[in-house]
Amino acid sequence: MDETELQDLLKTYNQKLEEAKVLNLQSWVLNLQCFEALQKQKSKSKLRSLMNFKIVAVILGILWFLFLGYLLFYSMEIQKIFFLVSVAAIIVFTFIAIVIYMHQIIMIHKINNTESVLEAQEKLAQLKLSTLNITRFLFLQAPFYCTFWWSFNFIENSPKSFWFISFPIALIFTFASIWLFKSISIKNIHKKWFKILFNSTEWTSLIKANNFFEEINSFKRNI
Amino acid sequence: MSNRKEQEKLLQMINQNQGIIFKICNSYCHNKNEREDLAQEIIYQLLKSAHSFNEQYKFSTWMYRVALNVAISFYRKNKTKELIPFAESRSDRQDYNDHSVELEDNISILQGFINELKELDKALMILYLETRSYKEISEILGITETNVATKINRIKNSLKQKFSEINQ
Numbered sequence: 410m411d412e413t414e415l416q417d418l419l420k421t422y423n424q425k426l427e428e429a430k431v432l433n434l435q436s437w438v439l440n441l442q443c444f445e446a447l448q449k450q451k452s453k454s455k456l457r458s459l460m461n462f463k464i465v466a467v468i469l470g471i472l473w474f475l476f477l478g479y480l481l482f483y484s485m486e487i488q489k490i491f492f493l494v495s496v497a498a499i500i501v502f503t504f505i506a507i508v509i510y511m512h513q514i515i516m517i518h519k520i521n522n523t524e525s526v527l528e529a530q531e532k533l534a535q536l537k538l539s540t541l542n543i544t545r546f547l548f549l550q551a552p553f554y555c556t557f558w559w560s561f562n563f564i565e566n567s568p569k570s571f572w573f574i575s576f577p578i579a580l581i582f583t584f585a586s587i588w589l590f591k592s593i594s595i596k597n598i599h600k601k602w603f604k605i606l607f608n609s610t611e612w613t614s615l616i617k618a619n620n621f622f623e624e625i626n627s628f629k630r631n632i
Numbered sequence: 633m634s635n636r637k638e639q640e641k642l643l644q645m646i647n648q649n650q651g652i653i654f655k656i657c658n659s660y661c662h663n664k665n666e667r668e669d670l671a672q673e674i675i676y677q678l679l680k681s682a683h684s685f686n687e688q689y690k691f692s693t694w695m696y697r698v699a700l701n702v703a704i705s706f707y708r709k710n711k712t713k714e715l716i717p718f719a720e721s722r723s724d725r726q727d728y729n730d731h732s733v734e735l736e737d738n739i740s741i742l743q744g745f746i747n748e749l750k751e752l753d754k755a756l757m758i759l760y761l762e763t764r765s766y767k768e769i770s771e772i773l774g775i776t777e778t779n780v781a782t783k784i785n786r787i788k789n790s791l792k793q794k795f796s797e798i799n800q
Contacts, residue, residue, distance in 0.1 A: 415792060421735065422742050423761040426658050427651045522677050522701040523684045523694060525774025526755055529701045621751070628752045628783075629775060 459536075460517045463510050470507040474500060488560065495557035502550040509543050531625050537618035538595060545593035551586040555579040595619050642682050645691055646675065652695050652762075659746065659758050660703040674699045689771065696764075696772045700755045738795070745794060753787060760784050 477500045484492055513536060520532050555578055564571045589606075597603050598619060646653075653674055657667040678698050685694050746757055752773070759769045766777045766784075773780070 415788065415795075418735075418738055418742060419761055422739055422746075423655075425739060426655045426758075426761070521681070521684065522698045522705075523681050524701070525697060526700050526704065526752070526772060527774035529697075530704055530752075533705055624750055624752060628750075629779075 460514060463514050463517070467507055467510045467514070470503055470510065474503045474507065477503065488562075490561075491559035492557050495553040498553045499550050499557075502547060502553075506543060506547055509546075513539060513543075527625060527629060530621070534618045534622040534625060538622065541593060541595065545590050548586045548589040548593070552579050552583040555582050639679065639682070642679065642685075646678055646695070649692055649695055652692065652699055655758055655762070656699045656703050659754060662747075670703060674702045677702050690768070693768055693771055696759065700758075700772065704751050704755065741795070741798065742791070745791060749787070753783065756780070756783055757787060760787075 477496050481493060481496050481500065484496070516532070516536050516539075520529060520536070522529060524532075555575070559571075559575065563575075593603070593606075598616060653671055656674070657670045661667045661670050678695065681698055685691070746754060749757060755773060756769065759772060764772075766780045769780045770777045775783075
């Protein structure tokens with residue numbers, strides 16, 4: 410096939426694409442009321458649902474933060490030092506997570522369909538991948554859920570239980586959370602433990618975001 | 633968009649360029665329901681983004697940006713593998729002469745080829761089919777004009793190769 414034949418074929422294909430009209434579009438476009446009606450409907454957009462998910466997470470995070478703050482405030486005794494330190498640490502993690510989620514909500518607001526295709530799509534893919542970072546960070550708080558109920562009384566009265574059960578469990582959680590913090594990354598996305606850890610929907614959408622991110626990069630690099 | 637008059641003016645402009653919407657819907661979605669959904673979403677997003685229309689760009693450039701972004705963002709996941717060809721089935725085209733049948737076959741092959749392209753290459757191809765200038769394509773996609781030229785050549789060459797293989 411030579412260049413002229415190809416050009417003719419592309420021209421015909423282009424006409425066919427335009428001829429295969431989307432039903433009802435004519436009346437749709439001409440009717441402003443349809444737009445107003447649609448505005449009232451719940452948007453189907455994936456971005457909107459992602460934002461709604463993050464807003465719910467922020468609200469729950471704030472409630473959790475307030476609850477922990479309340480516990481902390483009414484437990485200010487030196488005998489409860491393990492409880493106080495553990496709850497304080499969890500409060501810090503919760504606070505940071507709330508701030509990051511709020512930042513992501515702002516990012517979603519800033520994604521603009523009128524930007525160039527590459528710019529907008531890159532931001533979208535990055536947003537998806539950034540959820541991985543917050544997840545790995547939140548794993549770091551796991552050891553504190555093993556220590557909040559410790560007390561000096563417990564250590565003195567049941568040293569065996571403490572040194573042979575509670576302490577090793579906390580230690581295992583510490584190592585595991587540090588390992589997860591270091592290992593949860595895009596480069597490990599294809600590993601089996603990663604797939605087990607993240608449920609299939611999250612994993613699939615992460616894979617898609619990552620593949621698309623790579624596609625964007627190679628598209629930009631002219632390769 | 634501040635008032636109803638402006639919205640109506642915008643709708644008129646969208647109406648004048650509705651071919652863009654048909655092309656993108658037909659390229660990114662392969663069943664009727666998805667096409668209609670995408671068309672609605674594109675129009676909704678166009679009207680919602682109206683305030684950001686910058687008159688230094690052509691209206692069609694702005695419209696392509698929005699429509700392609702919507703198509704790629706919201707419909708990448710919904711992509712169905714079933715491809716409905718433009719051409720009718722062989723039994724429906726008994727009246728066609730040999731040339732028409734060959735053309736329809738080539739169109740189907742081309743449609744299959746474009747359908748297999750990656751999302752961004754597909755966007756590039758739609759713009760190329762529209763005979764948009766390399767400058768406008770680069771503004772819509774956000775890559776350099778040289779990059780646009782290289783990619784178009786590459787796609788065209790692989791198309792030619794595909795057709796030569798079939799004709800052999």
